[in-house]
Amino acid sequence: MKNLYKYTGIALAFLGTVLTxxxxxxxxxxxxxxxxxxxxxxxxAFTTLEAAAxxxxxxxxxxxxxxxxxxxxxTVFAPTDDAFARLGLEETTLGVLQQPFLxxxxxxxxxxxxxxxxxxxxxxxxxxxxxxxxxxxxRDGTLYINGSEILxxxxxxxxxxxxxxxxxxxxxxxxxxxxxxxxxxxxxxxxPRLTYLVEAVVYAELAxxxxxxxxxxTVFAPTDxxxxxxxxxxxxxxxxxxxxxQLDKDLVTAVLLNHVFADxxxxxxxxxxxxxxxxxxxxxxxxxxxxxxxxxxxSGSGNAAPANMVIPDVQxxxxxxxxxxxxxxxxx
Amino acid sequence: MNLNxxxxxxxxxxxxxxxxxxxxxxxxxxxxxxGSITASFSSEKYDEVFLVPQxxxxxxxxxxxxxxxxxxxxxxxxxxxxxxxxxxxxxxxEGEATPETLxxxxxxxxxKGVQDVSLYAKYRFASTATPKGMINFIAAAxxxxxxxxxxxxxxxxxxxxxxxxxxxxxGLAIANYKxxxxxxxxxxxxxxxxxxxxxxxxxxxxxxxxxxSKFYLDAYIAxxxxxxxxxxxxxxxxxxxxPATRVNYTRIGFNAYVPVYKGIGVSGGYANYIEGRxxxxxxxxxxxxxxxx
Numbered sequence: 375m376k377n378l379y380k381y382t383g384i385a386l387a388f389l390g391t392v393l394t395x396x397x398x399x400x401x402x403x404x405x406x407x408x409x410x411x412x413x414x415x416x417x418x419a420f421t422t423l424e425a426a427a428x429x430x431x432x433x434x435x436x437x438x439x440x441x442x443x444x445x446x447x448x449t450v451f452a453p454t455d456d457a458f459a460r461l462g463l464e465e466t467t468l469g470v471l472q473q474p475f476l477x478x479x480x481x482x483x484x485x486x487x488x489x490x491x492x493x494x495x496x497x498x499x500x501x502x503x504x505x506x507x508x509x510x511x512x513r514d515g516t517l518y519i520n521g522s523e524i525l526x527x528x529x530x531x532x533x534x535x536x537x538x539x540x541x542x543x544x545x546x547x548x549x550x551x552x553x554x555x556x557x558x559x560x561x562x563x564x565x566p567r568l569t570y571l572v573e574a575v576v577y578a579e580l581a582x583x584x585x586x587x588x589x590x591x592t593v594f595a596p597t598d599x600x601x602x603x604x605x606x607x608x609x610x611x612x613x614x615x616x617x618x619x620q621l622d623k624d625l626v627t628a629v630l631l632n633h634v635f636a637d638x639x640x641x642x643x644x645x646x647x648x649x650x651x652x653x654x655x656x657x658x659x660x661x662x663x664x665x666x667x668x669x670x671x672x673s674g675s676g677n678a679a680p681a682n683m684v685i686p687d688v689q690x691x692x693x694x695x696x697x698x699x700x701x702x703x704x705x706x
Numbered sequence: 707m708n709l710n711x712x713x714x715x716x717x718x719x720x721x722x723x724x725x726x727x728x729x730x731x732x733x734x735x736x737x738x739x740x741g742s743i744t745a746s747f748s749s750e751k752y753d754e755v756f757l758v759p760q761x762x763x764x765x766x767x768x769x770x771x772x773x774x775x776x777x778x779x780x781x782x783x784x785x786x787x788x789x790x791x792x793x794x795x796x797x798x799x800e801g802e803a804t805p806e807t808l809x810x811x812x813x814x815x816x817x818k819g820v821q822d823v824s825l826y827a828k829y830r831f832a833s834t835a836t837p838k839g840m841i842n843f844i845a846a847a848x849x850x851x852x853x854x855x856x857x858x859x860x861x862x863x864x865x866x867x868x869x870x871x872x873x874x875x876x877g878l879a880i881a882n883y884k885x886x887x888x889x890x891x892x893x894x895x896x897x898x899x900x901x902x903x904x905x906x907x908x909x910x911x912x913x914x915x916x917x918x919s920k921f922y923l924d925a926y927i928a929x930x931x932x933x934x935x936x937x938x939x940x941x942x943x944x945x946x947x948x949p950a951t952r953v954n955y956t957r958i959g960f961n962a963y964v965p966v967y968k969g970i971g972v973s974g975g976y977a978n979y980i981e982g983r984x985x986x987x988x989x990x991x992x993x994x995x996x997x998x999x
Contacts, residue, residue, distance in 0.1 A: 406759045412940040416762045428767060428862060429810050437940040466806035532942065 407532040410450050411436040419538075422458040425465035430477040436484075439533050442503075443486035447534035449500075451483045451508075451519055453542045461542055461685060475562045478504050482545045488535045491517070491527035506545040506689055511645045513665075519543065521643035521687030523668060541668055545689040550593050551575065551585045553690045568697070570601035573615035578627035584634070584692075590641030591693030594633040594660075594672050596701045597684060604701045631656030632674055632702050641693050644669055644686045658704035672696075676703030728928055728959065728977065729911045730793050731826050731846045733882030733892030736783030742998040744779040746973070750990030756955075756982035758938040767813065767862050768801030771986055775821075779994075791826040791846075794853065797868040813863045820854030821869045828880075838887075844880040846896075849873065858902070861946045870949040872904040888918045903950040905936030922963040929956050932983075939984050954983040969998040 411433050414420040427433040439446035458464060468476065481504040489500055496512035500519075511518040518524065522541040529536040546553035546562075556562050558572040575581050584591065596604075598615075605612035610620055618626065634655040635642070647662055647670050654660045663671035663680055671680035681700035688695040736742070753770040755762050765771050777795040784790060798818035808815060826848030833842040851873040858864050858871045878896030895910040908931040915924030936952025937943035944951070959977030966972055973996060978989035 408757075408759055409940050409942070412757060412759075415766055415940060416757065416760055418763070421764075424766065425807065433862075433940070434944060434946050437944045438942055466804050469806055469810040 407530055409437045409533050410448060410531045410536055413529065413531055413536055414452065419454045419456075420452060422455045422464050422468070423452055426458070426463075426468055426476060426480060429468055429473060430480045431473075432477065432480050432484075436533070440486060445487050447486075447488045449485045449487065449489040449535045449537070451522065451524070451537050451539045451543065453483070453522070453539050454525070457522070457539060457541050463542070470563055470565065472561055472564060475556075478547070479542065479544055482506065482508075482543055483539075490535060491524075491537070494519075494524075494527075502545070504545060504547065506547060506691075508543065508689075509643075511643065513645050518643070518645035520689060521645045521668065523645070541687065543689070544685070544687065546691075546695075548690060549585050549587065549692045550591055550690050550695060551581050553688060553695055554595060567598060568595060569615045570598050570612065570618055571595055574601070574618050574626050574630055577619055577623060578630050580627065580630055587692055589636065589692045592635040592640055592642045592647075593693055593695045594681070594702060595695050595697045596633070596681070597697060597699055600681070600698065600700045604703075628656050628658075628704065629701065632658045632660060632704060635660070643689075643694055644683070644696070656704065658702075660702060672698055672702060674702035674704055676705045728926065728957075729878070729894055729909065730779070730791055730824060731828055731844075731848070731878055731880065731894070732781075733842065733844065733880050733890070733894065733913070735786065735828070735830050735842070735844070736781050736789045738783050738785045740999065741780065741782035742969075742996050744777075744973070744994045744996040746777045746779065746992055746994030748775050748777070748990060748992035749773070750977075750988040752986035752988040754987040755939075756979070756985055756987055758941055758983060761987060765801070765865060765986060767807060767811070768803045768815070768865055770802040771866055771988075772800045773868075773988065773990070774798045774800075787830040789828045791824075791828065791848070793824045795821045796854075797821045799866040799868050801866045811862070815866075817856065817863075817866050817868050819856040819868060821852070821856065822850045822872075822874075823853040824848055824850035824874075826876075826878075828878075836883075839883060839885040842880075842882045842884075844878075844882065846876075846878040846880060848876050848878075850876070858949050859947060864948045867948060870900075870902060870904045872900045872902040872949060874901075874904075875899045876909070878909070884917075888916050890915050890917060903947065905933040905950070905952050907932045907953075920964070923960065924962075925958070925960040927956065927958050930954055936984075951984040953985050954981075955979050955985060956981045963996070971996045971998070 408416060414424045414427060440448045482502045484503045485500050494510050494517060496510060498510045499507040501507045508519050516523060519539060520543050522539040522543055524537050525540055526538040546556060554568050554572050557568040558566050560566045602612045632654045635652060636655050649662050649664045651659045651661045658674050661673050669683040669686050671682055673680035677700060681698040681702060683696050684699050685697035750773045753765060755765055775795045775797040777793060780792045782790050801815045803813060803815055826846050828844050828846035830842055830844050833840060852871045856868050858867045858869060876896055876898040878894050880894040882892040884890040892913045898907045898909055900906055911926055911928040913924050913926035931954050932952040934952060937950055939951050957977055957979050959975055961973060961975035963971055963973040973994040975992045979987050
C-alpha cells in the first residue's frame with residue numbers, strides 16, 4: 375500500500391509537471407518586435423514587397439541585424455502593393471524584371487542605421503545601400519523621399535525602422551543615356567523598352583550632350599508604343615527602332631530637345647514639379663498639369679491630349695527621367 | 707472477465723500512431739510474442755504560419771501547404787516488459803505557389819519521399835496494482851534518422867521540405883494509469899538530441915482515453931519546446947536554413963479505434979495545433995488499419 379501511494383503521487387506529480395511546464399504559449403514573445411522581413415511578411419499591404427524580397431534575395435539580410443552598421447539597424451522605405459502596382463508589378467509579374475536590377479532597386483530603399491522621421495527634413499538627403507542618395511522633400515506639409523510620398527513613419531522593427539511609401543524608387547546608378555540603354559538592352563526589363571527613344575537619341579546625335587556628367591536634367595522619355603503611335607499619326611508604319619530614321623533628322627532632334635528641362639526645373643522629381651508652362655531645351659514650351667496622385671501630365675503644344683507618366687522619378691547620375699506614354703510634339 | 711480483459715488489452719495494444727506531432731511510444735506494453743502492424747494515411751493542410759511575434763496569413767512563397775503521409779508502424783513484445791517500436795513514413799508535401807513565382811525562383815510545388823525511420827525500445831521498469839486499476843512506469847529510448855534522400859537545405863524551397871534530415875536520439879519517461887472501467891491516462895515527458903543544427907527539444911504528451919472491448923478512444927495534448935539555440939524564421943540568425951529554426955508547438959488531437967475482425971481493426975483521428983512557433987498551423991485527419999498478432 376505504501377508503494378501505491380508513492381506511485382500514485384509520482385504519477386500525479388509527473389502529469390502535473392507535463393501539463394504546466396511544456397505547453398507552448400505566445401505570451402513569451404508576442405511583445406518582441408518583428409524583424410523588417412517579418413513585418414513585410416505579416417502585413418497584407420506588402421505582399422509584392424515580400425515576393426520581391428525573396429526574388430531579390432534580401433529577405434535573409436532584412437531578417438538579421440545589419441552587420442554593416444554599428445547600430446545593427448537598417449532603415450527601409452517600404453513600397454506598398456499599390457506602389458508596385460503602379461508599375462504593373464505584383465507577385466506574379468515580378469519576373470518581367472531582371473533579378474540583379476530588382477535586387478539593386480530593393481537596396482535603393484534601404485540604408486544603414488535608424489533614420490527616424492524626426493530627423494527627416496526638407497532638402498535633406500540619405501544615402502542608400504545601393505549607393506545613390508535619396509532626397510527628402512516637404513511639399514505642402516507632406517513628406518516625400520524622391521518622388522515617393524511617405525505614408526507612414528517609424529514602424530519599429532527588431533533590426534531597424536520601416537517607413538511606408540506609395541511609389542517604388544528607382545535609381546539607375548548611370549547617366550540619362552546609359553539608363554535608357556539599360557532599358558533598351560534588357561538589363562532592367564527582360565523585354566527591352568525605350569528602344570525607339572535610344573535609336574532617336576543616337577540618330578539625333580544627342581547621346582553625348584545627354585551624357586554630360588555635370589548636367590542635371592529632367593527628361594521625359596517616351597515609350598516604344600508612344601513612338602509607334604507617333605508613326606501612325608504621321609501616316610508611317612514603325613515596326614522597328616530604325617524606322618525612326620524615316621523622319622527628318624532635324625525634326626527628330628528638335629522634338630527630342632523638347633523632352634528635356636535643363637535649367638529652371640532641372641533634375642526634378644514629381645514631388646518637386648508644379649503645374650505650369652516651362653521652357654524646354656527645344657524651341658517649344660512644355661506644359662505640366664496638376665500634381666495629382668503623385669504624377670503630373672505633360673504636353674507639348676502639338677499634343678491633342680497630355681501624356682501620362684508611366685514610370686516616374688527614375689534617378690540617374692545626371693538627372694531624373696520620367697517615362698511617358700506619348701511623344702511630346704511641337705506645333706508641326 | 708478474462709475474455710473482456712483480453713479484448714480490452716487487445717484494443718489498447720492497437721494504438722494508431724500516425725501524425726508526426728504525436729509520440730510514437732504509447733503507455734501500454736505488448737505481451738511477449740505479441741505485436742501489431744499499422745498502415746496509416748494522414749492528410750494535413752495549412753495556410754497560416756506561426757511566426758514570431760505573430761501568426762501570419764499565407765505561407766510565404768507557397769501560400770498553402772498540403773502534407774500527405776503514408777506510414778508503416780509496428781510494435782512487438784520481446785518480453786512482457788520490453789517492447790520495440792518501429793515507424794517509417796513516406797511524405798508528400800505540396801505547395802500552392804503560382805506558376806509565375808515558381809518560374810521566377812526556380813522552385814517546385816512538390817517535395818516527396820521516404821522520410822525518417824525510427825526505432826524505439828521501451829522498458830516497463832515498475833508497475834503496481836491499485837484497488838481498481840494499474841499504474842505502469844515505462845522508460846523508452848529511440849533513434850530516428852533520415853532514410854530517404856530528401857533535402858532540407860534548399861533555402862525557401864525547403865518551406866515544403868518533408869523533414870529536417872536530423873538524426874534524433876530521444877529518451878522518454880512514461881507513466882500510465884489504467885482503471886478497470888476502461889478509463890486511462892498516460893503522461894510522458896522526454897528530451898530529444900538532434901543533429902543537422904536542429905535544436906534539441908523537450909517533448910511531452912498527456913493522453914486521456916477510454917478503452918472498452920468494442921472500441922478505443924483517446925484525446926491528447928502534445929508539446930514540443932525547442933532549445934532557444936534555434937532561430938526564428940525571419941528573425942536574428944535566420945539564414946534560410948529551416949532545420950535550424952526553433953520549432954515549438956502545442957497540439958491537440960484524438961484517436962479512435964474499432965476492432966473489426968479477428969486481429970484487424972481500423973482507426974481514425976484528428977489533430978490541430980493550438981499554439982506554435984516557426985511552423986504551419988496545420989490540421990488534418992488520419993486513418994489506419996492495424997493487424998495484431
